[in-house]
Amino acid sequence: MTKYIVVAAVEILVYAFFIFFLSVESAWILVATLVLIAGLVLARRFMPNRTQIVVDAFKSSRAFVLGLGAVLLLLFPIVASVVLRQGTYWMLVLIQTMIYLMVALGLNFQLGSTGMMNLATAAFYGVGAYAAGMLSLRLGLPAILTLPAAGVIAAAFGLILSVPIYKTKGHYLALVTLAFGYMIVLALDNTAFTGGAQGLMNIPEIRIFGYSFIRPLAGMHFYANYFYLATILLAATVAVFYRLQNSWVGLSLTTIRDDEIAAKCSGVNTAVWKLGAFATGNFFMGVAGALYAHMIGFISPPNFQFIESLVIVSIVILGGMDNLLGITLGAVILVLLPEKMRVITEYRVLIYGVLIVAMLIFRPRGLLPFKPREYHRSLLNRLRGGSK
């Protein structure tokens, strides 16, 4: 029982601090936050026994941790509308963070789990956005179809790269995807069919069973609709990747990442698995792009340039390859934080550069590094029970 109280107390405190953090206008809040985090790190180091209680509480009640976290997240639009002066703005920032996180999770499946660098994530995200835009503008398809269709089209575009994917690796694959990313943006820029440099305008909002997403939701700004949809899509993305990682699929992919020859000689059809991992990652990037297109209603080629891909790569490297929680942390730090610090926003790219270099020197495996898979806790218990 105590563990639930501990978890609830910690989560609510963190949530309250987060809201407080968003509400304070002064840039000093960043310094205060850093001091607080440093304090927590020091406490963990010098009082390992006392802090262990908290860690154990979190580890032993995973369902409760996730459930309460979900409830707090779902309350955000309400809290933001009531408490925050710029509630609508922060809602948009959080949606943007979730969209970036979806793309980063897609990249993580390719880079973190399988070891394939993809520097064209923004392009695949763009393919999804344009696919959704065109399907709804030109063909009048409803959002319930354009979202998955955008994912499938983004995945299919990735398969154009299938030959380099299974024939080259490492830096060479990175270069191929880099070139591909530029080609996509150039093509979008110069094709009348996709609206050229002007992009696509007036992309219809999402409607699900006649419910329009631009209607205010219970007095809140219409972004609340998109906030909830983004939360659902993100939850689905996390669930899919969690399940894939903790299964034979994840095992085959990490073996390919660590030693491709060993994987082949153990019977893994590496070409098929690599294509599958690439397509799966791109699918979620495409869905994220579609969500963005419907929400903003206007997309143009500059939205999908290389610099955006760089942000996505930074999220994965900063957070920790093949660690879903780490990548979530990375997305919050790299997408949400710069929005808070308008001063910093101008130096965004510089800060990303410094951050990546610093991470590679001091913590090359990311904030939360990859951990050996346990598949499912029941299996661990089974082994402990069986070996006695």
Added chain:
Amino acid sequence: MSGKKTLFYSTDLEIHFGGLYALQKINIDILENEILGLIGPNGSGKTTFFNVITGIYKPTAGDITYKGESLLGKEPYQISRMGISRTYQSSRLCLELSLLDNVLIGMHNRQKQGYFSAIFSRRKMIAEVADFQDRVVELLDVFNPDLKERMFRPVGELPQIDRRRVEVCRAMAAEPTIILLDEPSAGMTPDETRELMEDIRKVRASMSDVSIMIIEHDMSVISSVSERVIAINFGEEIARGTYEEVAGTPAVREAYLGKEVVHE
């Protein structure tokens, strides 16, 4: 011995890299349930032979027949599925993955659940993982129970000897028909080598009909385990027979020790 059937044979197998002939006219066969030792000095082509069998290198000429079927043009994963598994001269384990995962990947060919059940029917997937995990425990029970304690530890934390053991376990976990062991005792003390060989023998006894082809530099290992020995040098076979016969052949002694100088 005479009752055994030939499981695998290569006919006039050749591979050259540019002008360098790594293997020439190699005719090596292995019988069912046999342990064949492959010896030869460094660079004589032993590991290349393993790489050709497992499909990593494509031979320039000749053929390989296994269970009556040619292995030419087959991908490494297809050859693995036909029942040939191997270990490597320098370890090819995934150091960040747990010991359990490293052995589980050896069972890849028997996995029934795949991509879609991973996403949509997690219960089935977890049931199969549980089943396979039990099999790994069984295998470790026979092979080396000490390893069980560290099943969820990353292999990178294990000492060299245990890594070798895990690699052999991974090859055994595939329940293959032929296992190719490439210098399993490299970097081990004589005691550790003896222990490893004992472990391999135990697992082999618990499985049915496994042929082993073993590359070794440690002649005490070769002489104690192999029923037949083939020696190669500069990519060509120079002797075959029992260990004593091969060791007594002048060409073999010359390859290892150099030519005898006759003083006048």
